[in-house]
Amino acid sequence: MSYHVNEKGYYGDFGGAYIPEMLYPNVEELRSKYLEIIREPGFTAEFEALLRDYVGRPSPLFLAGRLSEKYGAAIYLKREDLNHTGAHKINNTIGQILVAERLGKKRIIAETGAGQHGVATATVCALKGLECVVYMGEVDIERQAPNVARMKMMGATVIPATSGSKTLKDATNEAMRDWINNPENTHYIIGSVVGPHPYPDMVARFQSVISEETRWQLKEKTGSESPDYVLACVGGGSNAAGMFYHFLDDPKAKLVAVEAAGKGVHSGESAATTALGKEGVLHGSRSILMQTEDGQVVEPYSISAGLDYPGIGPQHAHLFKVKRAEYVSATDDDAMRAGLLLARLEGIIPAIESAHALAHLDRMTFTGNETVVVCLSGRGDKDLATYMKFFGL
Amino acid sequence: MNRLNQLFDTKKEPILSIYFTAGYPELNATLDIAEALEKAGADFLEIGFPYSDPVADGPVIQESSQRALNNGMTLNVLFDQLKDLRKRVSIPVLLMGYVNPVLQYGVERFCAAAAEAGVDGVIVPDLPMYEYEELYRDCFGKHGLSNVFLVTPQTAEARIRKIDELTNGFIYLLSSSATTGKNLDVSVTTESYFSRIRDMELKNPAMIGFGISDHRSFQKAAQYTRGAIVGSAFVKILGASDYLANIPAFIRSIKEG
C-alpha cells in the first residue's frame, strides 16, 4: 500500500485541490513545478546548508533517562525544540522560501496558530529580504504574545483574524483571501500538511528530515534504525508527517498520533479531529474535519494554540482510515502535567503542543524492552505564561 | 433547456443577476426577497447557501453567511423553503455555495432536491473541474442543472476552453482575482481581458461578477458580456429594517442609474 500522494493529488480518498478558480493559477504553478524545483542539485545543496548552518541540524536524538526509567521503556526525544526559532516549523519554511524564490515571488504570506510558524516564516523572510505578512487569530495573538513580538522584530506585519473562533482556522481563511487578492507576486507558505495539493506533500517532504535523521541516529545509538513506537502530536499534522515519513514502510514501527482533546473528547471543547470528525473538505483538501450535520465547520478548542484546528492533513486522514497509524488524544490537563513532568525529570520545558505527545506515554504499557521515539516538536518558552497560570507557579 | 438557457437565448437587453444569502437578514425571508427581486426587474437570481468558512468572500458576504447560520439556515431548511419557489418566482434561480455542505447533504440528494424545487443551476466555486467531471457531471446533467465555473484574468486560454466545454449555462467572469465585495476597477488591463474573452467566441454566454455595485460598473460589464451579477452591494441593503421596500429602488439604480 502506498502512503504517499498519487499523481492526481490524492492519498486514497483524501486530498485533491478544492479551491476557487482565483487560487488555481498559483496552486497549479506550484503543483507543476515543485518536484522539479526541490530535486535541483542547487536547491538541495542550499536547503541542506541552511538546515545545517542556520537551523542547527541535525537535531539531537536524546535518550531521556529519568523519563525512560519512569515508564519502563527506552524513550528518545527528537529535539526539534533545539532548532533555530524553537520548533520543527522552520524545516518547512526554509524549504518553501527557497521554492518561492525560484518562482520569482516577492511577497510572502502565512497563517499561524501558536505563532511558531509565523516566527519561522518571518525568520526566513528576513533571511531572504522578502516582504512578510502573517495572519493570526485574535485569541492567539493574546495567548502567544512573545511570538507576536518576535515576528514584529524581524519585520513582519501581523494581521489579526477576527472572524469565527479567532484562531488558526480563521487565520488560514484570511491568508487564503489575501492570496486570492494578490494573484501575481505572492507565495503562501502554509505551515502544516494541510491545504490543496501539492502543499501536504511538499510540506511533508520538507519535514521528512526529522525521520531521516532519526533513523540513522537510532542505528548509531541502538544498532537498529527501527523503533517500536513513534509518537507525535497532531494539529494539522506536519511534525507528525515528518516524524512518520521514513517509518511508514517500516512494519516494526507503530505510529501514534496524538490529537488535542481539550477539556475532554466529548466535552464540546475539543480538537480531537479523528474522534469527532467526518470526511469533508476544509481549506482546499478532502480530509476529516469537525463539522455539523449541515457541513458547517465546528469551532475547535485546545489550550494549545498550535493544535486548535478542526481538521488534519489528508495524509493523516488516509493513515487513520487504513489504520497505518493510531490516532489518540490527550486533554489539556494531561498535556500540562506531561509538560511539567518533562521539565522536572529532564530539565526540558516542552511546547504545550509537544506535551500532548508526551502525555500519551502515560496510557501505554511497556514490557521494558521497547524503543520509543517522541517528537519534541517545540520548546515551551512561548507557553510560559500559560504554564504559570495553570500551575499557579 | 432550462429557464436559464431560455433567458440567454431570448433576452436582448443587458442581463442583471442578483446574489443574496439565504437566511439573511431573517431565516424565512428567502422567498420574499426572491419575489421582490423579480418584481423589481432582476433577470435571474443566485441564492447563496451559507458556509462557515467562505474563503472566496469578502466581509459583507462573510457577515451575511454567519448571520444566516446563526438564524438557523441549513440546506435542509433551504430546500424546505424552496418547495414554494415556483409558486412565487418564475425567473431562473441558481444555488451558490461551497462544496462541503453539498458533500454532507449528499451530491445526488442535493441535485434531486434542487431539481424538484425548480432550481436551474448551481455555482460551487471550490468544486474543482476534475472532480466535477468524474463525480458530479452526470448527476447535474440527469437533473437538468446547469453548472457554472468562474474565470479570472489569470485563467489560461486552454483552461477557459475546457470550462466552456463543461459548462451549459454561462461563464462567470471575475473582473479581477479578488474576494467578493471589492469595487470593479476598470483599467486598460481589465478591458483587454474582457475583449480577449469576447474574441474567444465561447459557446456559453458570459456574465461579469464580483465588484459590480452600481449603474456605471453594470453598464461597463454589459459592453463586453451579456450582463452582470451584483452580490455584496445588494446584501448590504438587506441590513436595513425595511429592506423589502428598498429593493425596487436598488434594482432601478443599477439598471438605470
Ligand SMILES: Cc1ncc(COP(=O)(O)O)c(C=O)c1O
Ligand atoms: C511546537 C509545535 N508543535 C506542533 C504544532 C502543530 O502543528 P503540526 O501538527 O503541523 O505539527 C505546532 C503548531 O504551531 C507547534 O508550534
